[in-house]
Amino acid sequence: MTTTTPPLATGAARGGTPTTTAGRVRKRLTSRTATVASIVIAVVWTIPTFGLFVSSFRPEEQLKTTGWWTFFRDPQFTLENYQQVLFGRGASSGQLAGYFINSLVITLPSVLFPLAFAAMAAYALAWINFRGRDWLYIGIFALQIVPLQMALVPLLSFFSRGVSLGGVTLMPPWDLAGEERFIQVWFAHTCFALPLAVFLLHNFVSQLPKDLMEAARVDGATHPKIFRSIVLPLITPALAAFGIFQFLWVWNDLLVALIFAGGGSEVAPLTVRLAEMAGTRGNEWQRLTAGAFVSIVVPLIVFLSLQRYFVRGLLAGSVKG
Amino acid sequence: MEFDVVEQQGKLLMLLYGLVAFVVVVGGMLVLLDVVPAWFARRREARLVAASASGAPPPGRYPQREGIFALFFLLPAVLMLLIGLVVPAIRTTLLSFMDGDSQNFVGLRNYGWMFSEDSIVRVLTNTLTWVILVPLVATTIGLLYAVMVDRVRFEALAKSLIFMPMAISFVGASIIWRFVYAYRGAEQEQIGLLNQMVVALGGEPRQWLQDPPLNTLLLIVIMVWIQAGFAMVVLSAAIKAIPADIVEAARLDGVTPWQMFWQITLPSIKPAMIVVVVTISIATLKVFDIVRTTTNGNYDTSVVANEMYNQAFRYGENGQGSALAVVLFVLVIPIVIYQIRNLRQQREG
Numbered sequence: 004m005t006t007t008t009p010p011l012a013t014g015a016a017r018g019g020t021p022t023t024t025a026g027r028v029r030k031r032l033t034s035r036t037a038t039v040a041s042i043v044i045a046v047v048w049t050i051p052t053f054g055l056f057v058s059s060f061r062p063e064e065q066l067k068t069t070g071w072w073t074f075f076r077d078p079q080f081t082l083e084n085y086q087q088v089l090f091g092r093g094a095s096s097g098q099l100a101g102y103f104i105n106s107l108v109i110t111l112p113s114v115l116f117p118l119a120f121a122a123m124a125a126y127a128l129a130w131i132n133f134r135g136r137d138w139l140y141i142g143i144f145a146l147q148i149v150p151l152q153m154a155l156v157p158l159l160s161f162f163s164r165g166v167s168l169g170g171v172t173l174m175p176p177w178d179l180a181g182e183e184r185f186i187q188v189w190f191a192h193t194c195f196a197l198p199l200a201v202f203l204l205h206n207f208v209s210q211l212p213k214d215l216m217e218a219a220r221v222d223g224a225t226h227p228k229i230f231r232s233i234v235l236p237l238i239t240p241a242l243a244a245f246g247i248f249q250f251l252w253v254w255n256d257l258l259v260a261l262i263f264a265g266g267g268s269e270v271a272p273l274t275v276r277l278a279e280m281a282g283t284r285g286n287e288w289q290r291l292t293a294g295a296f297v298s299i300v301v302p303l304i305v306f307l308s309l310q311r312y313f314v315r316g317l318l319a320g321s322v323k324g
Numbered sequence: 325m326e327f328d329v330v331e332q333q334g335k336l337l338m339l340l341y342g343l344v345a346f347v348v349v350v351g352g353m354l355v356l357l358d359v360v361p362a363w364f365a366r367r368r369e370a371r372l373v374a375a376s377a378s379g380a381p382p383p384g385r386y387p388q389r390e391g392i393f394a395l396f397f398l399l400p401a402v403l404m405l406l407i408g409l410v411v412p413a414i415r416t417t418l419l420s421f422m423d424g425d426s427q428n429f430v431g432l433r434n435y436g437w438m439f440s441e442d443s444i445v446r447v448l449t450n451t452l453t454w455v456i457l458v459p460l461v462a463t464t465i466g467l468l469y470a471v472m473v474d475r476v477r478f479e480a481l482a483k484s485l486i487f488m489p490m491a492i493s494f495v496g497a498s499i500i501w502r503f504v505y506a507y508r509g510a511e512q513e514q515i516g517l518l519n520q521m522v523v524a525l526g527g528e529p530r531q532w533l534q535d536p537p538l539n540t541l542l543l544i545v546i547m548v549w550i551q552a553g554f555a556m557v558v559l560s561a562a563i564k565a566i567p568a569d570i571v572e573a574a575r576l577d578g579v580t581p582w583q584m585f586w587q588i589t590l591p592s593i594k595p596a597m598i599v600v601v602v603t604i605s606i607a608t609l610k611v612f613d614i615v616r617t618t619t620n621g622n623y624d625t626s627v628v629a630n631e632m633y634n635q636a637f638r639y640g641e642n643g644q645g646s647a648l649a650v651v652l653f654v655l656v657i658p659i660v661i662y663q664i665r666n667l668r669q670q671r672e673g
Contacts, residue, residue: 034475034476037472037473037476038476038477038478040472041469041472041473041476041478041479041482042478042482044469044472044482044486045481045482045483045485045486046485048485048486048488048489048549048552049485049488050517051500051501051503051504051517051549052488052489052492052500054500054503054504054517055499055500055503058503066515067515068512068513068515069513069515070513070514070515070516070517070520071515072517072520101331101332101335104332104335104336105335107339108335108336108338108339108342111339111342111343112339112342112343112345112346115343115346116346119346119350119400120400120401120404121401123353123397123398123400123401124397124398124400124401124402126397127393127394127397127398128398131390131393131394131397132390133390133391133394134391136394139398139402143401143405146405146409146410148606148653148656148657148660149409149413149653150609150610150629150649150652150653150656151610152610152629152632152648152649152652152653153409153412153413153416153417153649153650153652153653154408154409154412154413154416155412155416155636155637155649156412156415156416156419156636156642156645156646156649157411157412157415157416157419158407158408158412161407161412181334182334182335182337182338183338185335185338185339185342186338186342189342190404190408191408193404193408194404194405194407194408194409195408195409197401197404197405197408197409198405198409201401225357225358225361225362225365225393226357226361226390226393226397227354227357227358227361227393228358230354230397231354251490251491254493255492255493255494255495255496256493257493257494257495257612257613257616257617258612258613258629258633261633261637262633262637269334269335274493274495274496274613277495277496277499277617278495278613278616278617281495281498281499281502281617281618282617282620285502288503288506288515291499291502291503292499292503294499295495295496295499295500298493298495298496299491299492299493299496302491302492302493303488303491303492305491306488306490306491307484307488307491310484310487314557314561318557318558318561
């Protein structure tokens with residue numbers, strides 16, 4: 004194709020630069036319009052968050068009587084809202100510091116367990132030959148479409164009442180109280196994460212070069228050895244991508260926490276507390292603005308610093324599949 | 325500054341238990357899988373030596389050992405899926421044919437209830453509105469933005485800003501937007517951005533979240549705000565993946581940007597578009613947090629996931645709650661079938 008194109012067109016193709024003056028001006032104009040428009044839209048998109056952020060630093064009486072945009076005319080800055088919402092003792096304050104720790108305690112194991120279990124399952128489904136392998140994979144894949152709402156009622160009764168079949172107790176109730184209820188939250192999050200995790204990691208694991216695996220087998224490496232020393236290091240990017248994904252999902256989740264952790268200050272995460280505050284104290288904006296930011300800040304840091312991995316994971320999950 | 329560290333010790337101890345359990349379970353399995361085969365190998369070797377010494381034919385390989393490995397690798401995941409998803413999903417389906425206490429079989433009564441009760445019909449139509457509008461609007465915005473921002477200066481920054489709501493929890497996003505929709509009486513100064521704009525244009529401030537059907541649309545705005553970033557990122561990657569020679573060839577033929585969009589860009593990214601629409605649709609079907617945090621389902625804004633929670637966990641109506649969960653599942657199925665058919669077409673085509 005390049006051999007037959009006239010020189011003028013080749014010039015246009017090289018950098019997409021039009022050769023006529025009018026064309027160049029028009030091109031520059033459109034690209035400038037596009038730049039301005041995309042920045043304006045990006046700013047508009049950010050304004051709601053920005054407004055809340057500014058408000059969280061304004062004193063209560065100001066916040067409740069004037070709009071946040073007046074801050075720039077009459078800047079008054081305070082950290083009182085954060086102080087109150089994190090550490091305040093009154094029933095109306097958030098006491099969010101404790102809930103923040105709950106969120107952390109819930110999130111870490113809820114990310115680690117599904118990652119490990121899914122990586123192992125994905126390896127077995129991709130590289131170990133056994134009967135019924137394809138059917139098992141299809142089954143796990145299909146589970147992705149089961150909404151977790153389908154599992155909530157029976158799973159909760161599994162924890163609280165155990166399993167009995169025809170009067171015979173197959174599994175005693177777990178009877179978890181207080182802080183022990185973290186266990187059922189971890190359990191629930193792990194179960195619900197597995198179908199997607201297995202699917203994503205299987206995509207990566209199955210694309211590893213076959214020669215590599217066969218060479219390792221010929222050298223006498225067993226499956227656990229291959230898994231540990233060859234597969235795990237190679238799929239680290241995929242593990243990171245899913246880890247971030249799962250972290251954001253668990254940290255931001257409301258439904259699972261609401262049901263399996265309850266509303267108590269011992270186990271409930273930030274989201275549950277915030278939703279409760281929004282329900283009962285919907286006009287205490289000095290608490291809600293600061294509280295919302297306490298809950299947003301961790302995922303935002305994770306997201307901004309690891310965005311590259313996160314995007315890669317999203318693309319792998321949605322486009323390749 | 326009153327923060328009791330001692331009070332938090334129990335939780336941190338639980339975290340420690342959790343992490344130790346993780347190391348023990350996962351590490352233990354790997355060690356077990358390492359040690360046991362090594363032991364088998366040694367025994368096999370010994371048998372080989374013995375066999376060669378006695379002149380008998382060497383024993384064959386054990387194909388079943390692969391199966392044992394597979395079992396161990398799959399055991400935790402499969403077990404948890406069975407306990408946490410498969411069995412509960414089957415039980416939920418059964419419960420949906422039983423009464424509120426899950427004692428008596430009531431046939432299809434729970435499903436009949438859904439379509440006879442006006443408030444639940446409202447819930448179903450609300451959900452339908454969500455599922456139609458959110459994917460449509462979010463994907464359109466995402467697509468337009470992805471096309472516009474392509475090769476513009478500050479592209480990375482602009483994209484990060486649009487994408488940022490993805491990192492914010494639905495609860496956080498709901499609070500952000502409740503603040504935008506906040507209402508003060510007409511005689512007071514407005515603190516909500518939307519009412520301020522209305523007042524600035526000479527209108528009356530309104531209680532946005534309290535008059536249907538507008539309030540459902542305003543809640544949909546929140547979801548669109550979150551999901552447009554997702555659509556934009558995926559579609560932008562798809563646009564960048566369009567082979568450069570196709571674009572150049574089209575440019576040589578002198579197509580206008582308009583034609584370029586409809587005849588080159590759109591057909592090339594169709595697979596990504598379908599994935600985006602399907603993913604957003606499924607997420608929208610299950611939307612719960614936004615409705616609960618903003619209106620708690622009052623003022624005619626409730627959706628299926630929200631009503632399911634209320635029925636099953638607030639009113640103790642397990643049968644009706646389960647029936648709503650089943651409806652959610654049934655609504656997902658056509659979307660997924662559509663996606664699978666498309667994937668298959670792509671592979672063949």
